[in-house]
Amino acid sequence: MNLDNFFFYPDDIDYGGYPHKSGFEYEDVRFKSSDNIILHGWFIPSTSLEEPQGTIIHFHGNAANMTNHWHLVEWIPRTRYNLFTFDYRGFGQSEGTPNLNGVFEDCMAAISFVRFYKPHNSKDIVFLGQSIGGAFSLISAKKAINTKQDIKGIITDSSFASFRSVVNAKMSMLPKVIRGGLVNTLVNEKYSSKGKIDELTMPKLFIHGTDDEVVPYKCGQELFQTAPKPKQFLKINNGKHLSVFNKKSKADMSLVMRFLDSLSCK
Numbered sequence: 001m002n003l004d005n006f007f008f009y010p011d012d013i014d015y016g017g018y019p020h021k022s023g024f025e026y027e028d029v030r031f032k033s034s035d036n037i038i039l040h041g042w043f044i045p046s047t048s049l050e051e052p053q054g055t056i057i058h059f060h061g062n063a064a065n066m067t068n069h070w071h072l073v074e075w076i077p078r079t080r081y082n083l084f085t086f087d088y089r090g091f092g093q094s095e096g097t098p099n100l101n102g103v104f105e106d107c108m109a110a111i112s113f114v115r116f117y118k119p120h121n122s123k124d125i126v127f128l129g130q131s132i133g134g135a136f137s138l139i140s141a142k143k144a145i146n147t148k149q150d151i152k153g154i155i156t157d158s159s160f161a162s163f164r165s166v167v168n169a170k171m172s173m174l175p176k177v178i179r180g181g182l183v184n185t186l187v188n189e190k191y192s193s194k195g196k197i198d199e200l201t202m203p204k205l206f207i208h209g210t211d212d213e214v215v216p217y218k219c220g221q222e223l224f225q226t227a228p229k230p231k232q233f234l235k236i237n238n239g240k241h242l243s244v245f246n247k248k249s250k251a252d253m254s255l256v257m258r259f260l261d262s263l264s265c266k
Contacts, residue, residue, distance in 0.1 A: 006167065007132060008098040009063040019044045019068030024077050026211065026226040033089065033109040037102065040093040041086030042066065043118065044077045051080070053264050054124025054152060055114050058085035058138075059107060061242070065092030070131065072245040075253070079260065081126065085117075086110045100191055107140040114127070115149060124152040126263060130242055131215060134159025134223075138193040141200055145239045153263045154258070155202065157207045159240050160219035161194040163187050194226050204231040205259045209239020210263030232259065 004207025019026040021040055027043040046052040056076050060069040065087050076083040088103045089096030096102060114125060114139045129137025134156030141151045159167050204227055224233045234255055236244050244252050 007062055007100065007163070008088075008090070008103070010088070010098055011064055012085075013064065013068075015064065015068040015070075017067045017074075019048065019070070019074070019077070021036070022070075022074045024074075029113070031113040032100070032108055033105045034196050035102070037089045037096040037106070038094070039086055039089065039106055039109060040066075041084060041113070043114075044083040044085075046073060047077055047079055048206065049079045051220075052082050053126055053260075054081045054126060055082040056083055056126045056128050056238070057110055057137075058083060059110075059127065059129040060087075061131035061133055061138045062086065067202055069094065070103040071127070072242060075245070075248065076128075079135075079257065080264075081260065082118075084110065089103055092196065098262070100188065102138065105138060106154045106222050107136045108143060111140060111144055111149065115187065125262065126152050126260070128157070129154070129159060130157045130245075131159060135161075135191060136191060138197050138200065138227075139191050141202075142197055145199060151202055153203045153205070153259070155205045155207065155259070156223065157244060158209065158212055159206070160192075160215050161192060161223040162192045162193070162219075163189060165219050166215060194224065197227050197257055199225070201228060201230075203263060205234060205256070207234040207236065207244050207256075209243050211238050212241045214241040232257050240256045 002021055026042050029041050029043055058073050066085055073083060073085055087094040088098055088106045090098040127137040127141060137154060141154055144151055167187050206224045208217055248254050
């Protein structure tokens with residue numbers, strides 16, 4: 001039984017979110033995965049008057065496409081970071097059909113694109129992974145450093161350490177004995193970060209809302225606990241799924257910016 005449909009809900013609807021509507025110039029790009037799937041992305045240069053610190057690669061959530069997620073990252077080009085955001089296979093204008101193995105390859109292709117096609121802009125690379133994108137950003141970082149690629153820092157928002165823990169939470173109406181057997185049998189932990197990210201010694205910021213209705217708060221706590229230091233946890237009281245960059249409260253964004261600014265000192 002294939003549970004990929006449980007994890008991915010792509011579409012090609014135009015939700016109207018584009019960099020130019022926020023006043024940014026950008027490059028609309030196509031790049032290939034290792035299995036020759038053509039993927040779609042946007043590269044948005046920093047508008048800061050200061051020299052860019054590097055590029056933030058955005059790994060979005062499991063539904064819709066970039067035009068729906070744009071409002072969550074439109075703040076980034078106003079900082080000293082460029083932004084590269086992209087659609088996984090089957091999302092938006094990217095070709096193919098999403099599956100866990102393929103989406104991981106797409107993430108690695110995005111890193112390679114920024115690293116090799118935008119080398120002057122990628123001195124420092126930072127990952128921002130949201131929801132399932134957080135899980136992929138961590139595993140992608142592990143693969144990147146194993147191939148001698150430096151990642152300066154990682155931010156995860158509303159993410160999790162274990163695919164099984166998320167499915168368990170979604171199936172909470174079933175008896176625990178039945179639920180545990182089904183989840184352990186059907187859910188592959190290949191791309192879960194639990195127990196696999198000890199090498200990630202770069203600074204990490206984990207963000208989670210206490211009232212997250214999609215990925216329970218306890219999943220975010222588990223992710224933080226399983227990660228090595230240095231690390232920080234930003235608790236969003238009464239926060240829903242992905243609420244930190246929806247609401248952009250002054251206090252929360254100030255902490256995020258302090259984290260990003262600190263990376264230039266490492």
